[in-house]
Amino acid sequence: MSDVLTGELAALRGQFPVLSREVNGHPLVYLDSSNTSLKPLAVLDAMNEHDRVRTANVARALHTLGAEATAAFEEGREAVAGLLGARSDEVVFTKNASEALNLAAHSLGSNLGPGDDVVISVMEHHSNIVPWQLLCERTGATLKWFDITDEGRLDLSNMGELITERTKIVSLTYVSNVLGTVNPIRQIADAAHAVGALMVVDAAQAVPHMPVDVSRLGADLVAFTGHKMCGPSGIGVLWGRYDLLASLPPFLGGGEMIEVVKMSGSTFAAPPHRFEAGTGACEYRFP
Numbered sequence: 001m002s003d004v005l006t007g008e009l010a011a012l013r014g015q016f017p018v019l020s021r022e023v024n025g026h027p028l029v030y031l032d033s034s035n036t037s038l039k040p041l042a043v044l045d046a047m048n049e050h051d052r053v054r055t056a057n058v059a060r061a062l063h064t065l066g067a068e069a070t071a072a073f074e075e076g077r078e079a080v081a082g083l084l085g086a087r088s089d090e091v092v093f094t095k096n097a098s099e100a101l102n103l104a105a106h107s108l109g110s111n112l113g114p115g116d117d118v119v120i121s122v123m124e125h126h127s128n129i130v131p132w133q134l135l136c137e138r139t140g141a142t143l144k145w146f147d148i149t150d151e152g153r154l155d156l157s158n159m160g161e162l163i164t165e166r167t168k169i170v171s172l173t174y175v176s177n178v179l180g181t182v183n184p185i186r187q188i189a190d191a192a193h194a195v196g197a198l199m200v201v202d203a204a205q206a207v208p209h210m211p212v213d214v215s216r217l218g219a220d221l222v223a224f225t226g227h228k229m230c231g232p233s234g235i236g237v238l239w240g241r242y243d244l245l246a247s248l249p250p251f252l253g254g255g256e257m258i259e260v261v262k263m264s265g266s267t268f269a270a271p272p273h274r275f276e277a278g279t280g281a282c283e284y285r286f287p
């Protein structure tokens with residue numbers, strides 16, 4: 001290995017303080033990033049700085065610290081929107097990808113009933129299976145799934161039988177967390193849209209590793225999670241087309257997701273705040 005490479009690697013390793021640890025007498029080698037990634041100094045410092053000098057309840061504290069925290073939170077939303085080629089009011093903060101997918105299943109489910117199909121695949125992480133199972137149990141809709149080929153690819157040979165006029169939702173992983181397979185989302189989204197179905201994408205393993213431009217992906221909703229992309233734990237994202245988000249009912253009820261609350265009933269805020277009940281993890285403004 002050249003000295004330059006050794007120097008660059010050392011500098012890169014230096015960005016991740018946990019790599020200065022030794023395990024079993026050896027420098028730590030961390031190969032579990034697809035499970036959860038290490039946090040670099042920039043992230044640790046931003047989190048630390050926030051809690052040291054700017055602690056306040058985002059969007060609910062009118063004092064100086066609250067205004068700063070809210071501005072930093074909304075800057076974080078803009079940064080995520082920029083990463084996805086999206087509008088910032090299409091970026092909903094959740095606590096992780098699982099919550100984003102549960103939000104999608106819950107809110108889309110208000111239109112589902114017996115005779116409707118939801119299509120997933122056997123390649124999914126549990127977070128993109130169980131919410132749809134629960135939804136189908138609740139609504140009487142039927143869950144169907146793509147199989148995989150011997151080479152570990154999505155078996156699209158029966159796509160015409162799986163995605164039909166009965167299909168209301170197709171929800172697939174973009175990149176498999178087990179196989180690394182990259183699925184042809186655009187092709188499947190086009191088939192879903194051709195029968196009037198919505199396309200949900202679990203991009204938890206995609207956004208950290210490849211450019212994901214939602215204007216070209218063909219998806220209606222996209223879920224991912226901060227802790228797999230060097231970000232803080234406890235924050236995730238559901239991106240959605242604005243007109244779709246605006247048509248959906250809330251997922252969780254609570255502070256800051258409302259427009260007007262009366263004892264006789266409540267009306268709800270516009271997206272993205274409609275889907276962000278209660279105090280969330282702070283999205284930190286990174287240097």
Ligand SMILES: Cc1ncc(COP(=O)(O)O)c(C=O)c1O
Pocket residue numbers: 034035096097098099125127128173175176177202204205225227236
């Ligand atoms: C493809 C995929 N989807 C969803 C998740 C769930 O992510 P989280 O635990 O952050 O909700 C994971 C985590 O391993 C994943 O790999």
